[in-house]
Amino acid sequence: MxxxxxxxxxxxxxxxxxxxxxxxxxxxxxxxxxxxxxxxxxxxxxxxxxxxxxxxxxxxxxxxxxxxxxxxxxxxxxxxxxxxxxxxxxxxxxxxxxxxxxxxxxxxxxxxxxxxxxxxxxxxxxxxxxxxxxxxxxxxxxxxxxxxxxxxxWTDQPPAPMAPFTAHPLQLSGEEHARKRARLAKDLKADACILTLPDSIAWLLNIRGTDIKRNPVPHAFAILEKSGRVALFARAGKADAIAEHLGADVQVHGWDAFDGYVAALKGSVQIDPKSCPYAIKPLITNAKLIEAADPCSLPKACKNPVEIQGSRDAHIRDAVAMVRFLAWVDAEAPSGNLTEIDVVKSLEGFRRDTNALRDISFETISGAGPNGAIVHYRVSEDSNREVKTGELLLVDSGGQYQDGTTDITRTMIVGEPSDEHRVCYTRVLRGMIAVSMARFPKGVAGSHLDALARTPLWQAGQDYDHGTGHGVGSYLSVHEGPQGISRRATTPLEAGMILSNEPGYYREGAFGIRIENLIVVKQASPLPGADARDMLDFETLTHVPLDRRLIIADELSDAERDWIDQYHADTLRLLADRIDSTTKDWLIAACAPL
CATH class of the missing domain: 3.40.350.10 (Creatinase/prolidase N-terminal domain)
Known part of the structure; x- marks a missing residue:
């Protein structure tokens, strides 16, 4: 642990x-x-x-x-x-x-x-x-x-994490690691490739770890050879339990053997300069150095059908917890007895009730009133604030399940919203819908789609200072590259990539608004009379109601209203039989047509 x-x-x-x-x-x-x-x-x-x-x-x-x-x-x-x-x-x-x-x-x-x-x-x-x-x-x-x-x-510096690695089963990974190794080895630019990113090594070898809080990744280095064999470097004992899973073509070495092993490499060696520590470069003395992208990065981002189905399943399970939580907030918050910490503890409790939660996927952000304007706010005993009537509550959270990683943000009102709350929320929502409905040709990157989410805010002279979306792993890191939706996201989007869709608006000292769903890139269905070119669009993975009290329906286009009504209808259909009768009554009201 x-x-x-x-x-x-x-x-x-x-x-x-x-x-x-x-x-x-x-x-x-x-x-x-x-x-x-x-x-x-x-x-x-x-x-x-x-x-x-x-x-x-x-x-x-x-x-x-x-x-x-x-x-x-x-x-x-x-x-x-x-x-x-x-x-x-x-x-x-x-x-x-x-x-x-x-x-x-x-x-x-x-x-x-x-x-x-x-x-x-x-x-x-x-x-x-x-x-x-x-x-x-x-x-x-x-x-x-x-x-x-x-x-x-730093005299009391903590020790290095020493928990053992575990195997990630084939029924969840969808591909044996021997096949991954062979597939990637064929396209290496050199005789060997040094891997240092924990999520790359976890994905390649179908292993997981607990070395990083909230992220099920192993602390290790690996060298993938052109033959498909791998040298894995880890602290003593950490890989013992997965020896059979790794097999003969993955040779485990001690942590201290890495420097000498790299120095002895001959031929050519590939590193990714964007992730390779600078200290490794001077170790490569007997081989030609070649700089190229981490070979795991793009294949890991393009989820296979098993991983996508796992994500769907995880999101339904997580949505049940979220709906129970939102119903609880609506019932309890008006009393004036809730604090931000109460919200965090309650939400994690609902997720643990699924009996499938491995961990939360990051520290839950629970920001009431002005604390919601702090984008990555982390509540503490010192900052803990009451959830007050008439204020917005922003909750950004997620779960780590063995079949998928979730990340969702909902902003809700306690009591009656102000006109400004509703105006700003509706602008953010329109941006989120614009990305959700996007249809685009292959070759388009997240940088091209970022403006869709911001346009309603830009038209009002507003914006937000974070990306619109990040990649998400498959029971791996909640933040995953190279895909993203931001000005700097230049990697073309491909089918199977999972991303967040999370525009926001923050008014310092007053409130914060963010609405986040996870989406997966898929092949778009052909349209009658359209050009015969490959097009992509998104499937929404997250199905949790939006706060209808904050939506100004008259500010929406017909297409936007239809999207919301269909989204809520799908949410009700997917969740109604999975929740208790009291929560179901709440869900029916929350998913009513606009």
Whole structure:
């Protein structure tokens, strides 16, 4: 099981920890140090042992980094976290709007002319370091790989996770790992390929782990050879229980054997510069280095029929829990006795009642009133707020089931909504429907569809500072690439890709609105008289009612109203026989035609 350790830093602790780090940097002989939210595997989420950024600064978001200099420490965060960072870090850390401000530009302004900036080469990708060095190429500021300076002062750093790996059964994966290995090996650009992303290794070998909280992935490295054989590197004992599952063509090695094994590779070796730790590159001394995309990334994203059916099943199960929860909120919230933490605990309880929940898929976001405007808000005992009448409640949550991963956001009103609540909610809903109804030719990427979700908001001079959608794994990470729906999502969408569809609107100090369903890309049915070209569209996986009290029907087109009514009719059909009579009465009312 995943062990929990307290690695956070309160705003009061941050200054002392920063003060302890600076003399350490001076002793090492560098003028600064980069502290990313990353581990050696370069996945999105980290174990407590690797939560260096949170320990140093107090910032608990899923993306960002700190650049520590002698007189300033820049806290680089994107649009999702600009409210959150204010409450989590002390004023000795200066928030920097990233990616609008790049590290190179910031160092030009804040670092000494000949500063040497240290970085842990295991915690930064090849692409990141190359980009930073290119940005500083016309300066005398240099980046130097060093041992991790935070580890030197973090005296009670948690141990590495040691739980054993498990096999993911064929009836859920839909493809034997021997076939996956052979299929991918044929298309390698080199004689061998180094894999470091936990979800890639989990998918390729049909294994799972508990090394990352909320994400069933294993901490391991792997090398896929052109023959289809794999060398798997893991800490002692972690792969013992899956030896029979792995078979003779997957050879397990100790964690400490990785560096020497890579150094001995001959011929050519493929790495993905966007995910490969910088430290691995200089280990490749006897082989030709080839840079190419992680070969697991795209095949993993394109779910097979078994995985898609598993996701459908998981979403129906999850919808039952969500409907019971929403009915409970409607019954209990008007009393004025609910808090955000009550909401989180109750929702997880309804999911556990399914008897199939392995874990929640991320920390539940439960934001009442102004807390809903904090995009990735995480309630704590200090921030816990009452759910008040007349306010919006935003709940973003998900479950990890062995047959699928879910992610859903619903925004609901307690009591009577204001006109502004309804106007903004309807705009967000129209954007979500626009993506849901999209029909597009092959070759279209998420960047092309992003504007569909934003148009109703743009027309009112509004927007949101996060992507419209991210990829979702199959009992894997709730955030999965390379697919997405955002300005930066350039990978063409393909059948089988699962994505979130989650436009929003946030008014600081007042309320937040987000509506999220998961959708899967599928081959579109031909239309009479249409050109004979391949077209794609979406199937909606999530079936949970929208809050009809917040919808202004007169602002919707006929097609939008029809979509909502059909969505609610499908929801009622799928769930009515799976819930108790009281919840069913609530569901019938919630799914009534507009």
């Amino acid at each position: 995943f062990q929990t350790f307290d690695v956070s830093s309160t705003p009061e602790q941050g200054p002392a920890r920063l003060s302890a780090l600076r003399p350490e940097l001076k002793d090492i002989g560098v003028d600064g140090f980069l502290v990313p939210r990353a581990d050696v595997h370069q996945g999105e989420y980290v174990a407590p042992r690797d939560a260096r950024l949170e320990w140093l600064t107090g910032f608990s978001g899923s993306a960002g980094f700190c650049a520590v200099l002698p007189d300033v420490a820049g806290m680089f965060i994107d649009g999702r976290y600009r409210l959150q960072v204010r409450s989590q870090v002390a004023d000795v850390f200066t928030p920097v709007h990233w990616p609008e401000v790049q590290l190179g530009d910031w160092l030009r302004e804040n670092a000494a002319a000949k500063a040497v900036i240290g970085f842990d080469p295991w915690l930064h990708t090849v692409a990141d370091i190359d980009a930073h060095r290119e940005a500083l190429s016309d300066t005398q500021i240099t980046l130097a790989p060093i041992a991790n300076a935070v580890d030197q002062i």
